[in-house]
Amino acid sequence: MNVTLTRKQAIQMLTKIGAKIEEGTRHTKVTLEIDGKILLRTVFSNGSKDIPTGTAKSIFRELGLGKSIEKCLALRNCPMKREEYIEYLRSEGVI
Numbered sequence: 001m002n003v004t005l006t007r008k009q010a011i012q013m014l015t016k017i018g019a020k021i022e023e024g025t026r027h028t029k030v031t032l033e034i035d036g037k038i039l040l041r042t043v044f045s046n047g048s049k050d051i052p053t054g055t056a057k058s059i060f061r062e063l064g065l066g067k068s069i070e071k072c073l074a075l076r077n078c079p080m081k082r083e084e085y086i087e088y089l090r091s092e093g094v095i
Helices: 007-016 053-062 070-079 082-091
Strands: 020-023 027-034 038-044
Touching: 007 020, 007 027, 007 038, 007 070, 038 053
Parallel strands: none
Antiparallel strands: 020 027, 027 038
């Protein structure tokens, strides 16, 4: 799976699903907790526009979307809403 992710797309996507985002001077820290379970805890640089491919893959995998490129693209491109995302996680047994 090779889904690219820019910093702007990541912030928009993660904010939409309710992640806590802390902007630092050099890095952005992100934590996503749903139903008391931490799904994502990551850090990415503020310096570049593109998130490295390995980090993007890790983000999607931790979000429970690593096996579905369609779901990754839906979340990244914004047609998937928070409620749909949570329902998908429940259907896959992630939460």
